[in-house]
Amino acid sequence: MNAPLPFRSALVTGASSGIGAAMVAALGEAGIAQVVVARRTDRLNEVAKRFQNVEVLSADLATSQGLALVEARIACEAAPIDLVVNNAGFGTSGYFHRLDADRLDDEISLNIRALTRLSHAALAVMVPRGSGYLLNVSSIASFQPAPKLAVYAATKAYVTHLTESLHEETRGTGVKVTALCPGLTRTEFQSVSNTDSYAASYPAVAWLTADEVARAGLRDVASGRALSVPGLLYKGLAAASGVTPRGLARRLSGLVQRG
Numbered sequence: 001m002n003a004p005l006p007f008r009s010a011l012v013t014g015a016s017s018g019i020g021a022a023m024v025a026a027l028g029e030a031g032i033a034q035v036v037v038a039r040r041t042d043r044l045n046e047v048a049k050r051f052q053n054v055e056v057l058s059a060d061l062a063t064s065q066g067l068a069l070v071e072a073r074i075a076c077e078a079a080p081i082d083l084v085v086n087n088a089g090f091g092t093s094g095y096f097h098r099l100d101a102d103r104l105d106d107e108i109s110l111n112i113r114a115l116t117r118l119s120h121a122a123l124a125v126m127v128p129r130g131s132g133y134l135l136n137v138s139s140i141a142s143f144q145p146a147p148k149l150a151v152y153a154a155t156k157a158y159v160t161h162l163t164e165s166l167h168e169e170t171r172g173t174g175v176k177v178t179a180l181c182p183g184l185t186r187t188e189f190q191s192v193s194n195t196d197s198y199a200a201s202y203p204a205v206a207w208l209t210a211d212e213v214a215r216a217g218l219r220d221v222a223s224g225r226a227l228s229v230p231g232l233l234y235k236g237l238a239a240a241s242g243v244t245p246r247g248l249a250r251r252l253s254g255l256v257q258r259g
Ligand SMILES: NC(=O)c1ccc[n+]([C@@H]2O[C@H](COP(=O)([O-])OP(=O)(O)OC[C@H]3O[C@@H](n4cnc5c(N)ncnc54)[C@H](OP(=O)(O)O)[C@@H]3O)[C@@H](O)[C@H]2O)c1
Pocket: 013, 014, 015, 016, 017, 018, 019, 020, 037, 038, 039, 040, 041, 043, 059, 060, 061, 062, 087, 088, 089, 090, 091, 110, 137, 138, 139, 140, 181, 182, 183, 184, 185, 186, 187, 188, 189, 190, 192
């Protein structure tokens, strides 16, 4: 049986769909108060109705105004948050030179800039408090290059590196910091990133559910792991990527993406 979740209150970005919505469900079922963040207010209101103590915060995290709203909420000591989940993110597939440069810019703003600022806001209150949890959603794609998802994999490499550094920086402070690195998970990610074809290209065994990813991430940040890789297949791949020669990993990744 799983240990009860230790959080008193949580803020989840990207809560309107997929892994974020599954986190909200797991936290809501455990009776944990939450702030849910995304752009689609109607979806957030639907989520809020299902559980008690859910605060809706509509924000576009690719903008400075949206970010400022969420930073202020994390910093609010009158209603403290003790788990921050940086989950909002998206990808763009295709040959780099053919993709829209403004969209790639937005992807970098959300996956890197917003996650960095909100991690900063979280640790700035949690470290002096001597307690708290930060869960940053990265990807299995962070462990090797991913041709045709090049910017996405590069943003996620940043997320894993940053988060592992923060995990070590906060050692002994009472704050726990974890990077969640899921593999293929059925969500709206595939339609947003134009990777719907993956459904036919990858076998059923390669697919995780949003619920299993969300629960693994929450369990692993609660127990203070640096990295959370849901599923045996992806645990094996993550371990293999650490011992595979860089050139070989790059070529294999290119062959898979070309397929
Ligand atoms: N699905 C996978 O295979 C997979 C694998 C590894 C890692 N991940 C990572 O998991 C995380 C969650 O993705 P998902 O699979 O659950 O995809 P999803 O279903 O598309 O959910 C993405 C969430 O991010 C929010 N979001 C997007 N742009 C935003 C913005 N500018 N401001 C605020 N919120 C924004 C979306 O809400 P609104 O549109 O309402 O704003 C939505 O709630 C992402 O970081 C993704 O990179 C996914």
